Amino acid sequence: MSYECSLERMTDKIQTMSKFGDAGHGGITRYTLSPEDNMARNEFKKRMEAIGAIIEYDDVANMYATLPGSDPDAKRIVMASHTDSVKNGGNYDGILGVMSAMEVLEAVADQNIPHKHPLTAMVWTNEEGSLYPPAMMVSGIVCYDYLPEDIKGKFKYEDMMKSKSVLDGESTFQQALDATEFKGDKKNRLNQDDYKCMFEIHIEQGPILEDAGNDVGVVDCVLGMFNYRLRFYGQTVHAGTFPMDKRQDTLFGASQAICYLHEEIDKLGHPELVYTTGELVLHPNVHTCVPDYVDFSIDCRHESPELRDKVLEIVKGCADKQWAGCKCEVEKMWNRDTVYWDKTLFGYVEDAAKESGYPYQVLHSGAGHDAQFVSYMMPTTMIFVQSKDGLSHCEPEYSTPEHCTEGATVLLNAVLKADKE
Numbered sequence: 001m002s003y004e005c006s007l008e009r010m011t012d013k014i015q016t017m018s019k020f021g022d023a024g025h026g027g028i029t030r031y032t033l034s035p036e037d038n039m040a041r042n043e044f045k046k047r048m049e050a051i052g053a054i055i056e057y058d059d060v061a062n063m064y065a066t067l068p069g070s071d072p073d074a075k076r077i078v079m080a081s082h083t084d085s086v087k088n089g090g091n092y093d094g095i096l097g098v099m100s101a102m103e104v105l106e107a108v109a110d111q112n113i114p115h116k117h118p119l120t121a122m123v124w125t126n127e128e129g130s131l132y133p134p135a136m137m138v139s140g141i142v143c144y145d146y147l148p149e150d151i152k153g154k155f156k157y158e159d160m161m162k163s164k165s166v167l168d169g170e171s172t173f174q175q176a177l178d179a180t181e182f183k184g185d186k187k188n189r190l191n192q193d194d195y196k197c198m199f200e201i202h203i204e205q206g207p208i209l210e211d212a213g214n215d216v217g218v219v220d221c222v223l224g225m226f227n228y229r230l231r232f233y234g235q236t237v238h239a240g241t242f243p244m245d246k247r248q249d250t251l252f253g254a255s256q257a258i259c260y261l262h263e264e265i266d267k268l269g270h271p272e273l274v275y276t277t278g279e280l281v282l283h284p285n286v287h288t289c290v291p292d293y294v295d296f297s298i299d300c301r302h303e304s305p306e307l308r309d310k311v312l313e314i315v316k317g318c319a320d321k322q323w324a325g326c327k328c329e330v331e332k333m334w335n336r337d338t339v340y341w342d343k344t345l346f347g348y349v350e351d352a353a354k355e356s357g358y359p360y361q362v363l364h365s366g367a368g369h370d371a372q373f374v375s376y377m378m379p380t381t382m383i384f385v386q387s388k389d390g391l392s393h394c395e396p397e398y399s400t401p402e403h404c405t406e407g408a409t410v411l412l413n414a415v416l417k418a419d420k421e
């Protein structure tokens with residue numbers, strides 16, 4: 001038998017949470033552990049206490065609200081996402097996963113749905129890393145021992161505590177933690193002994209579901225990716241006095257390299273492959289100077305390691321060429337393999353989606369989420385909800401209350417399947 005979540009209750013949560021950090025033009029700015037984030041956290045606490053959930057915090061301010069099950073020895077099933085946002089972000093990224101987890105517990109309490117395992121709704125601290133970098137900081141800390149070696153190095157506890165606020169360049173994440181009322185015990189951290197598996201609902205953040213007319217996404221993996229840097233070295237000369245044919249203009253060279261990369265990578269002919277230059281550094285960045293130095297990022301994502309290798313060959317090949325007379329160096333920043341979700345949990349979500357009757361499809365995640373790090377520690381999976389126009393990390397980010405509730409219903413029924421196992 002399948003159960004349903006409440007549209008009315010979900011709509012109320014969306015409207016309430018959207019006030020915390022309301023920037024006055026449709027979206028929110030809710031940095032982790034800020035007064036606005038604390039309001040969202042207190043709302044979580046208040047609503048979860050109201051249904052009799054036990055509230056716990058760990059040493060990195062993650063919050064856990066647990067409804068006991070019928071078997072006191074059973075491990076917990078956790079549903080988690082984040083309450084923090086990027087600057088001028090939307091009302092759904094992260095918080096939808098928290099509201100869905102709350103909604104599942106509320107539906108279970110309201111309808112007296114029998115369950116054996118304790119069910120936990122969890123709030124991750126600092127997923128966005130928008131105030132204290134990096135992104136996914138706290139799941140990196142909590143899952144540290146299980147992370148692959150090359151990822152691990154970026155999430156050392158001591159280093160993370162020193163992360164400085166991007167606003168004042170001085171105050172640290174440690175100070176924010178010490179000041180928060182949500183700091184608790186390290187022993188409460190998500191762990192393998194007390195928890196059986198994790199689910200995360202998130203907005204899709206892309207247009208695939210909407211274009212296909214599907215409401216819900218059953219996510220099978222997070223795409224593998226690489227992130228490289230191309231650096232160009234030339235010579236600064238005066239913009240007015242130095243002839244064009246004698247220049248080593250690094251910006252002109254880098255522009256040619258970007259066009260070359262697009263042409264060559266597109267020739268591989270894979271419409272699912274995505275690659276991006278999103279960051280560019282220019283020196284001296286003065287309008288009367290020919291730039292002597294440019295570097296830019298190239299981020300590439302696809303499920304297949306073979307295809308990523310082909311793209312990487314093209315990227316690395318840039319170092320063998322001259323670009324407008326400038327030398328180019330190619331440097332690896334980092335990469336990660338495709339992370340596949342747990343097959344059994346994936347099956348529960350797909351069955352729950354099928355039984356619900358909502359239009360759904362299987363799809364990949366192109367973005368990183370806390371669930372990705374958790375998957376190294378315990379069985380984990382994700383559910384997506386349609387994003388209007390594919391927009392996210394911006395104020396017009398939107399998912400209908402109906403779609404959000406459908407996602408929560410799929411989550412509820414998938415969790416109940418995991419509970420029976």
Ligand SMILES: [Zn+2]
Nearest residue numbers: 093094127202
């Ligand atoms: Zn998110």
